[in-house]
Amino acid sequence: MPQLEIADFAPQLIWLAITFGSLYLVMARIALPRIGMVIEERRDRIASDLDQAEQLKQKTEEAIATYEQALAESRAKAHAIAQETREKISTELEAERMKLDRKLLDQTEAAEARIDAAKDDALSQIKDVAATTTEAIVTSLIGGKLTKRDVSAAVTKALSE
Amino acid sequence: MANEVAADANEHGSGGGMPDPMHQFEIKRQVELDVFGIDASFTNSSLFMVIAAILISSFLIFSMRGRALVPGRMQSLAELSYEFIASMVRDNVGAAGQRYFPFIFTLFMFVLFCNMLGMVPYTFTVTSHIIVTFALASFIFLAVTVIAFARHGAGFLQYFVPKGVPALLLPLLVVIELISYLTRPISLSVRLFANMMAGHTMLKVFGSFVVGLGVLGGWAPLAFMVAFTGLEILVAFLQAYVFAILTCIYLHDALHMH
Numbered sequence: 001m002p003q004l005e006i007a008d009f010a011p012q013l014i015w016l017a018i019t020f021g022s023l024y025l026v027m028a029r030i031a032l033p034r035i036g037m038v039i040e041e042r043r044d045r046i047a048s049d050l051d052q053a054e055q056l057k058q059k060t061e062e063a064i065a066t067y068e069q070a071l072a073e074s075r076a077k078a079h080a081i082a083q084e085t086r087e088k089i090s091t092e093l094e095a096e097r098m099k100l101d102r103k104l105l106d107q108t109e110a111a112e113a114r115i116d117a118a119k120d121d122a123l124s125q126i127k128d129v130a131a132t133t134t135e136a137i138v139t140s141l142i143g144g145k146l147t148k149r150d151v152s153a154a155v156t157k158a159l160s161e
Numbered sequence: 162m163a164n165e166v167a168a169d170a171n172e173h174g175s176g177g178g179m180p181d182p183m184h185q186f187e188i189k190r191q192v193e194l195d196v197f198g199i200d201a202s203f204t205n206s207s208l209f210m211v212i213a214a215i216l217i218s219s220f221l222i223f224s225m226r227g228r229a230l231v232p233g234r235m236q237s238l239a240e241l242s243y244e245f246i247a248s249m250v251r252d253n254v255g256a257a258g259q260r261y262f263p264f265i266f267t268l269f270m271f272v273l274f275c276n277m278l279g280m281v282p283y284t285f286t287v288t289s290h291i292i293v294t295f296a297l298a299s300f301i302f303l304a305v306t307v308i309a310f311a312r313h314g315a316g317f318l319q320y321f322v323p324k325g326v327p328a329l330l331l332p333l334l335v336v337i338e339l340i341s342y343l344t345r346p347i348s349l350s351v352r353l354f355a356n357m358m359a360g361h362t363m364l365k366v367f368g369s370f371v372v373g374l375g376v377l378g379g380w381a382p383l384a385f386m387v388a389f390t391g392l393e394i395l396v397a398f399l400q401a402y403v404f405a406i407l408t409c410i411y412l413h414d415a416l417h418m419h
Contacts, residue, residue: 001183002290003358008188009292010200015207016293020271023214027270028263031221035243038228038236045230 130155182365186289186358205285206293213274213287221270242270246405253409257416265412268297269405276357276397280390288400289357291350298350301408309415320418349407356400360393 002008131151138146192203221242224235232240246266250258258265272288279286287293309317321338322331367389370382 002186002188003292003354005188007200008204008290011190011194011202011204012188012206012290012292013296014196014199014201015203015210016287016296019207019210019214020267020297023217023271024264024267026214026218027221027267031218031225032243032263032266034225034228035221035239038225038232039240039243042230 127152127155127159130159180365180369182362182369185285185361185365188290206287206290209275209278209285209287213271213278216278217270217274242266249406249409253406254413254416258409258412261412265405265408268301268408269401272297272353272404273398273401276401277394279357279361280394280397286357286361288353289361291354294350294354295346297404298346301349301411302346305408305411305415308412309418312416313418317415317418320414345411349404353400353404356396360389360396363389364393 131148134155135146135148135151138151189205190202191205191208194201194203220235221239224233224239227233227236229236243266246269247262250262250265254261275287278284279289309320321335321342323334323338326334364386367382367386371379371386373379374382
């Protein structure tokens with residue numbers, strides 16, 4: 001069995017020590033710190049990316065909240081403006097209507113007064129016509145002369161009956 | 162010289178008999194070196210240790226050259242092996258084990274690459290030699306014991322005294338605990354060495370069956386070879402994993418005493 005050849009032990013042990021020792025140094029000093037650093041860096045990067053994403057999410061939520069608030073505010077404002085305008089318009093309308101009413105009333109009253117005056121005028125004219133007619137009829141029927149005052153009195157009496 | 166010729170003849174099957182399945186484990190000196198009277202020759206075993214170390218280093222360094230935030234294929238593989246061992250250390254040793262992470266990582270990668278390189282035809286399997294696995298296991302055993310005593314002082318001896326055991330049984334159990342602790346380097350090294358050697362011997366034996374039975378009868382052992390090669394690749398990974406995780410468990414015992 002070649003494994004038990006004692007003369008071969010020394011060279012194997014010496015070269016094992018040389019190769020394993022130098023491999024250990026290369027691993028411990030160069031290779032492993034490098035790999036560890038890269039893995040560490042990646043872990044940090046992922047963590048910071050996650051942090052950033054979390055922050056951005058928070059910001060987005062804040063922005064949405066602000067937007068919602070602004071929307072609600074402007075909606076309320078629009079509502080208030082609409083209400084105000086409606087009230088103003090209705091007040092103005094009311095005033096206009098009242099003014100118009102008064103004007104119409106005035107005109108009606110004036111017209112009524114005119115009508116009354118015309119009626120009175122007409123009535124007085126009727127009295128005169130009636131008196132003249134009565135005088136003429138009486139004169140032609142009975143031929144007598146009648147005083148104008150008598151006739152007027154008679155007509156007024158007859159008209160008022 | 163005559164021996165060598167005979168061995169070569171055996172290897173190529175021209176000697177009439179079966180090729181020797183253990184021939185693949187022979188250490189061949191490529192550059193003879195003698196440092197202060199100690200044989201430090203550069204052998205085929207040394208060559209594959211160096212190849213494994215260079216492959217691991219270049220794999221981990223060149224794949225991370227881009228240091229990309231979103232990793233490519235090779236970088237993913239490098240990070241995957243890093244995370245694999247890091248989580249193994251975290252789960253089995255705890256936070257105190259982070260100091261030993263580079264060692265566990267080097268250990269796992271070295272054993273894994275040596276095992277896997279051995280699966281390539283015409284290569285040499287470094288971990289199929291008991292002296293290599295025993296050296297690694299002994300180093301781990303000694304280091305773990307030193308860490309344990311440095312951390313707990315003489316209090317670490319309590320580790321060998323199980324709690325809640327009747328006083329009558331205690332001497333027996335202490336002896337059992339002590340033996341199981343002291344045999345750790347043996348079980349750890351033999352497990353890896355035996356798996357590697359047995360697997361490669363089996364592959365060699367069945368490979369010679371394929372050649373021996375020829376075109377007519379060689380198909381059955383060939384089919385077995387294909388399946389067995391798959392199993393051996395699994396074993397190569399699994400043994401590296403077992404080696405690393407047992408080291409983690411020993412470290413955990415040393416740091417936390419259960």
